[in-house]
Amino acid sequence: DTEVTQTPKHLVMGMTNKKSLKCEQHMGHRAMYWYKQKAKKPPELMFVYSYEKLSINESVPSRFSPECPNSSLLNLHLHALQPEDSALYLCASSTRQVNEQFFGPGTRLTVL
Amino acid sequence: GQQVMQIPQYQHVQEGEDFTTYCNSSTTLSNIQWYKQRPGGHPVFLIQLVKSGEVKKQKRLTFQFEEAKKNSSLHITATQTTDVGTYFCAGQESYGNNRLAFGKGNQVVVIP
Numbered sequence: 001d002t003e004v005t006q007t008p009k010h011l012v013m014g015m016t017n018k019k020s021l022k023c024e025q026h027m028g029h030r031a032m033y034w035y036k037q038k039a040k041k042p043p044e045l046m047f048v049y050s051y052e053k054l055s056i057n058e059s060v061p062s063r064f065s066p067e068c069p070n071s072s073l074l075n076l077h078l079h080a081l082q083p084e085d086s087a088l089y090l091c092a093s094s095t096r097q098v099n100e101q102f103f104g105p106g107t108r109l110t111v112l
Numbered sequence: 113g114q115q116v117m118q119i120p121q122y123q124h125v126q127e128g129e130d131f132t133t134y135c136n137s138s139t140t141l142s143n144i145q146w147y148k149q150r151p152g153g154h155p156v157f158l159i160q161l162v163k164s165g166e167v168k169k170q171k172r173l174t175f176q177f178e179e180a181k182k183n184s185s186l187h188i189t190a191t192q193t194t195d196v197g198t199y200f201c202a203g204q205e206s207y208g209n210n211r212l213a214f215g216k217g218n219q220v221v222v223i224p
Contacts, residue, residue: 042200042214043155056211090154098204100145100157101212 004104006091012110015081021107023074023091031097032074034066035090037106043090049074050097081111115139116203118215125191126223133218135184135201142204144177144184145212150197158186158199196222 004025013019023032031050035043048056049068057066063085065077074091088108092101115138125131135144143162147155159168161177161184168175174187184203188195198217205211 040219042217044214045211048211088154092155098142100160101155102157103147103154105154 004091004093004102006089006104006107008107009105010108010110012112013078013081014112015083017081018077018079020078021076021089021091021109023076023104024072025093025102025104026072027093027095027102028071029093029095029102030071031094031099032068033092033094033101034064034074034076035092035103036085037088037090043103047076048097055097078109081109083111086110116201116213116215118201118218120218121216122219122221124221124223125195127191127193129191130187130189131191131220132185132187133199133201133220135186135203135215137182137203137213139205140181142181144181144204145202146175146184146186147200147202148197149200149217153197155200191222193222193224196220 007022033048034046037043045058046060047066052068063080067075088106090106091104094101117136119134143160145160146158148158149155159175164181165179166177172189176185198219200214200217202212202214
């Protein structure tokens with residue numbers, strides 16, 4: 001299995017909702033990432049997990065809460081989001097933090 | 113902090129012609145990676161360059177990492193319609209945080 005999967009593909013939520021994005025990989029990668037990407041912009045790093053521990057938090061607002069339950073799974077819990085949080089949320093993984101990253105197809109999030 | 117600049121940001125290329133996209137870092141890099149993102153898709157890893165002066169080829173694509181390990185280029189020959197997309201370079205610094213800093217991307221439109 002050489003891919004990163006993400007669910008759901010699309011998500012529409014209100015500002016008072018709580019939802020979660022899920023990411024899974026079975027390549028044995030020990031680094032996993034969350035990125036946010038706005039249209040026509042580069043991916044913007046949010047969080048990095050290395051060996052299931054949070055190693056980088058790019059000053060992301062607390063309404064985004066990451067979780068790494070095990071080495072294959074990465075979640076992003078969403079609560080009280082704002083319309084400007086609407087974007088494509090990409091998960092990625094790599095063997096280590098210095099190696100090439102494999103991206104999932106993303107979750108397109110719309111906050112109403 | 114580390115900055116990675118890409119030029120140009122947009123290119124219209126006639127099918128069959130060659131083009132080059134450039135990536136410049138403000139700091140010395142431990143490695144540079146190139147990704148391609150098709151319209152509506154997710155970034156897909158193309159290559160990683162690690163050594164000073166390294167040149168790598170993938171069919172019609174030639175990647176270079178210059179001696180000082182700050183600049184890189186991607187040259188595509190005989191452009192095809194399948195080359196459409198945005199090409200991102202991403203650099204990792206030599207020391208410290210191992211963050212992958214993405215350039216703003218070069219959006220390529222191929223004219224048949």
